[in-house]
Amino acid sequence: MAEEEVNYASVVFKTKKNPRSEVQKEEEETVYDEVKVRNEAPEQTADTSQFLPDKKADNNSCCCKVVVCSLVSLCVVLVIAIVLIYLFTLRDANQVNELKHNQTALLDENHNLTNLNNILRSENENLKRNVDNLTVKVGNLTRTYAVAESKIANLTAEKQNLTTRNQELETEKNNLTEQIKDLEMKNAVSVTQAQKLIDAYCPKENGRQCKACETGWDVFQSRCYAYNNAEPSKQRTWEEARENCKGKISDLVTVADEKEKNHVSGLSVPSEGLTEYWIGLRAEGGKWKWFDGTNLADR
Numbered sequence: 001m002a003e004e005e006v007n008y009a010s011v012v013f014k015t016k017k018n019p020r021s022e023v024q025k026e027e028e029e030t031v032y033d034e035v036k037v038r039n040e041a042p043e044q045t046a047d048t049s050q051f052l053p054d055k056k057a058d059n060n061s062c063c064c065k066v067v068v069c070s071l072v073s074l075c076v077v078l079v080i081a082i083v084l085i086y087l088f089t090l091r092d093a094n095q096v097n098e099l100k101h102n103q104t105a106l107l108d109e110n111h112n113l114t115n116l117n118n119i120l121r122s123e124n125e126n127l128k129r130n131v132d133n134l135t136v137k138v139g140n141l142t143r144t145y146a147v148a149e150s151k152i153a154n155l156t157a158e159k160q161n162l163t164t165r166n167q168e169l170e171t172e173k174n175n176l177t178e179q180i181k182d183l184e185m186k187n188a189v190s191v192t193q194a195q196k197l198i199d200a201y202c203p204k205e206n207g208r209q210c211k212a213c214e215t216g217w218d219v220f221q222s223r224c225y226a227y228n229n230a231e232p233s234k235q236r237t238w239e240e241a242r243e244n245c246k247g248k249i250s251d252l253v254t255v256a257d258e259k260e261k262n263h264v265s266g267l268s269v270p271s272e273g274l275t276e277y278w279i280g281l282r283a284e285g286g287k288w289k290w291f292d293g294t295n296l297a298d299r
Contacts, residue, residue: 193249220263225253227267227277241278242291252280254290 200214213224228244230236236244238252245251255261264279280291288296 189247193247197249218267221260223260224250225264225267226250236278238278238282242280252278252291254280254292 197214201212202208202210203215212222213219217224217226219225226248228241242252253264255264281288281296282291283289290296
């Protein structure tokens with residue numbers, strides 16, 4: 001019988017995922033080495049084969065069993081490999097779908113962020129414009145405030161001036177009021193004095209026949225003279241005597257010449273050996289002067 005042989009190639013199944021440890025690799029790899037079966041028995045003669053029919057049948061049966069076992073094992077390995085490949089493919093597909101989903105979510109989020117960024121940029125531009133406008137308004141308000149402050153300062157100064165002027169006017173008003181009162185009093189006195197003068201110069205008992213001087217006064221050279229012989233308790237100073245004369249619309253006498261001097265000397269009445277009275281002459285700066293400022297030596 002011719003030589004029979006069966007050859008088997010080596011088959012290795014590996015996963016395509018992450019590298020694993022050596023132990024796992026050895027567990028996951030299934031290797032079939034080459035199997036070679038030969039019938040090396042020498043050809044026998046017809047006579048010998050006639051005596052060994054059962055032995056040959058046993059050899060053929062063993063070969064078939066080995067082949068069947070190998071095929072079954074190979075099929076099982078193939079099925080396991082296909083299942084593993086399917087599972088890994090399914091896992092990869094799920095991961096791919098998850099990555100696609102994540103990518104889509106990231107793209108949507110990126111789109112939303114882009115829109116938000118655009119909105120924020122627009123708002124930023126609006127804020128910048130608002131800031132510029134507010135800066136201009138603040139500048140205008142600052143200038144307006146400065147002008148207003150200057151006006152307030154001017155108005156304050158003007159108010160102060162008006163207040164001072166008002167006080168001056170109030171003082172002047174008070175002075176005028178006092179002067180008016182004085183004038184009214186003087187006017188009343190003047191009217192009274194005028195009436196007295198009328199009565200003195202033009203007495204009613206004479207039928208209002210007027211004289212050159214009032215009663216009690218002496219006339220000399222178109223001038224009227226009177227001598228006030230006051231009691232010691234009612235005697236006055238030179239200034240008081242002159243004011244008394246002015247109250248009678250007259251003044252202290254001034255002597256213009258020798259005749260008037262003699263006349264004035266004759267008017268005085270001796271009183272306890274004294275013949276003194278005030279006239280319009282007094283000492284000023286070591287010199288005798290009349291109240292009109294002329295020196296005594298000049299007359």
